[in-house]
Amino acid sequence: MAEIQPFAGVRYRVPDPELARVLAPPYDVIPPAYQEALYARDPRNIVRVILNRGSGGSGGTGGSPQLDERARIDSARANDAAYDEAGATYRRWLAEGVLAPDPEPSLYLLEQVFAIDDRRLARVGLLARFRAEDPRTRRILPHEQTRKGPRADRWRVLLATRANFSAIFMMFPDARGAFASLAATAMAAPPVSSYTDDGGVAHRLWRIADPAAIAAFAGALAEPTAYIADGHHRYATALRYRDEHGPEGAWTLGYFSPIEAPGLVVLPYHRILADGPRLEEARRALEKHFRLSAAVDAREAARKTAASAAPYAFGFAERGQGGLVAEALALADQLLPPETPPSLRALDAYFLHRAVLPKLLGVDDSSARYVHSLAEAEEELGAGSARLAVLMRATPPPQIVAVAEAGESMPAKSTFFHPKLPSGLVIHPLVV
Numbered sequence: 001m002a003e004i005q006p007f008a009g010v011r012y013r014v015p016d017p018e019l020a021r022v023l024a025p026p027y028d029v030i031p032p033a034y035q036e037a038l039y040a041r042d043p044r045n046i047v048r049v050i051l052n053r054g055s056g057g058s059g060g061t062g063g064s065p066q067l068d069e070r071a072r073i074d075s076a077r078a079n080d081a082a083y084d085e086a087g088a089t090y091r092r093w094l095a096e097g098v099l100a101p102d103p104e105p106s107l108y109l110l111e112q113v114f115a116i117d118d119r120r121l122a123r124v125g126l127l128a129r130f131r132a133e134d135p136r137t138r139r140i141l142p143h144e145q146t147r148k149g150p151r152a153d154r155w156r157v158l159l160a161t162r163a164n165f166s167a168i169f170m171m172f173p174d175a176r177g178a179f180a181s182l183a184a185t186a187m188a189a190p191p192v193s194s195y196t197d198d199g200g201v202a203h204r205l206w207r208i209a210d211p212a213a214i215a216a217f218a219g220a221l222a223e224p225t226a227y228i229a230d231g232h233h234r235y236a237t238a239l240r241y242r243d244e245h246g247p248e249g250a251w252t253l254g255y256f257s258p259i260e261a262p263g264l265v266v267l268p269y270h271r272i273l274a275d276g277p278r279l280e281e282a283r284r285a286l287e288k289h290f291r292l293s294a295a296v297d298a299r300e301a302a303r304k305t306a307a308s309a310a311p312y313a314f315g316f317a318e319r320g321q322g323g324l325v326a327e328a329l330a331l332a333d334q335l336l337p338p339e340t341p342p343s344l345r346a347l348d349a350y351f352l353h354r355a356v357l358p359k360l361l362g363v364d365d366s367s368a369r370y371v372h373s374l375a376e377a378e379e380e381l382g383a384g385s386a387r388l389a390v391l392m393r394a395t396p397p398p399q400i401v402a403v404a405e406a407g408e409s410m411p412a413k414s415t416f417f418h419p420k421l422p423s424g425l426v427i428h429p430l431v432v
Contacts, residue, residue, distance in 0.1 A: 002140055002170065002226050002254060004128040006105035006214050009207075010163070010427035011193075012044070013100050019195035019203075023422045026166045026230075027051045028150070029372070044098050046424030049090050050157065050165050054082030087160030099427065102207060107214055108426050109186050109206040110255070114199075114419050116265055123263030123419070124183050126217060127167055127426050130254040132238040140170070141404035142228045142235065144414065150233040151240075158237055164253035164428040167421050168231035168238070171397065174258035178220040186213065193425075201419040205426070221256055227404045229257075230417045245432050253428035255421055259397050266397060268306075269370050269413040270377045271352070271390035276363040279318035282388065285360045286324075289332040295323030298381060302374050302391040312351045315391030319381045323391075335359055343406040348393055349414040370413040 012022050021042040024030065027050045030038070038047040093099045108127035113120065133140050158164075174180060191204040208214060228235055234252070242250035257264060277285060283292060291310070295301035301315030301323030310327035317323040328351075335355035336345055344350045357363040368390075371377050380386040395415050403410055 002130040002133070002221065002256075004107075004126075004130045004218055004221055004254070004256075005251070006107050006209070007129040007428060008101040008103070008105050009108060009127070010094070010099050010101045010429060012424065013097060014044075016193050016195055018042075019193060019425075020197055022046060023195070023197070023424045024050065025197075025420045026423055027154075028233075029420055044093065046165060049086045049161060050423050052082040052086040052089070054080075054085055083156045083160045086157060087162075090161045090163065101429070104209050107208040107217055109183055109208060110421075110425070111187065111191075111204045112263070112419050113202040113204075114263075116418070121263045121265065123257055123261060123265070124180075124187070125169075125255045125257030126179075126183070126221075127253065127255050128217075128221075129251050129428060129431075130170075131250045132235060132242055132252050133250070134239065135407070138225065140226045140228065140235075141407075142232055143400050143404040143408075143410055144232050144412070145409045146233050146236045147412075151236050154233050154237040155240060158241060158430075162430045164234070164430070166231065166234065166423040167253045167255035167426075167428075168235050169229040169417060169421060170226040170254050170256045171229045171259045171264060171400075172221065172224045172226045172256055174220070174224070174260055179217070179256075179258055180261070182213070182216050182220055197419075197422065199419065203422065203425070225405075226254075226256065227259075227401055229400070229415070230420075241430070248432045249430070251431045253426075259401070264397060265418045266394045266400075267372060267416040267418045268392040268394045269349075269372050269416050270302075270374065270392055272369040272371060272377065272380045272386045273363055273367050273388045273390060274369065274386065275367040276357075276361050276387050279316060279321045279324060279388065282316055282361060283324055285362075286326050286356075289335065289360070290326035290328055293325045293327075295325055298323055298378050298389055298391060299374060301325055302377075305391050306393055308393070312348050313393055314348065314352060314356065315389075317377070317381060317389045317391065318387070319384060341406055341408050343399070343402040343408050344410075346399055346402070347395065347410060347414065349395065349411045352390065352392075353411045372416040 022044045024038050024047045030051055035051055038045045110127055111122055111124045113122045135141055186206050186208055192207045194204045196202045238252035298317035301317050304325045305313050305315035308327050312328035314326045315323060377389040381389055
């Protein structure tokens, strides 16, 4: 798998109760209003580095999920000062001691405890320096394509700071439980820090500096293939940095978590359609290929869709008109070209964007926006800003692995791993 190393992580030197004030989610899940809230919360918040708004107001380095790619690029070009300010802010915090490196190279074990549908879950993963590699080596495999705007944005942040603030999320097979056993042993000691974020996710961090423990973790991660779960744009940026700075430029920050763990949760990304048919028109367009059933509202449509065992299943909802659950009939996949790779043919998102939207509903992809929670979909419907909400099932990890192994790419916004990793908890300075 990936070649990993310990490193002297740069961390906030603040009491644990203040960590929630200074940390933030990854840049691409911070909408403008939350960016402003993080700015106002604390002058030391990491958002000022990962998503700096510059001296000219909000926008800065882009990356907001509420802005399309062109808007992000235009915003960044109009406010180049944001990148310079991000780098200067990071260096100032180092000079002032707000941030400081640990005394010795270490690995870092992170536990995140959270609730899904009243179930309490925990996900454990290892933060480590690792060497980015081309997919052709088959050691680290992606599952989605990247876009020019976010790649350029992350590249400029990297050049301005020479550090990684958000880890690339990797999942790997641990069928024999070697990693899980090592993690349990490490977690018997007291954590070096703990805090709870805005979403109620409880975080605990352990620093592993013992050479024998470091070697054991490296051994557990040495053989299996790693699959990029989240952070494809950051990974593409790491490869570009390697290409421009040589082999030592390939070292970047990764988070490694077992595929088998019950805490590895993927949530659905729902679609919001600004144009297209009303619910009744959609019903007529779908009835030849789907078994249809009514739902009282978006919430019931989402619940029934999630429980469906059909090859493809989608919920639809319209403001004031209730909802609809569409479960594919046996021959529905004939709407896809016969040459469609099996790994993509299995995906709800692929079937939606290649068959349902263009062929049945007459909707172009440009009309679709994405939200990662049912509450956001309900808000869009309630505000009247959506013609239809399309409510998705989550993509299970084995489907993600199948796509990666086949060398294919999923449609945009097919997966939402939860919870997100915090930015700024452990910062990785670049080697060169």
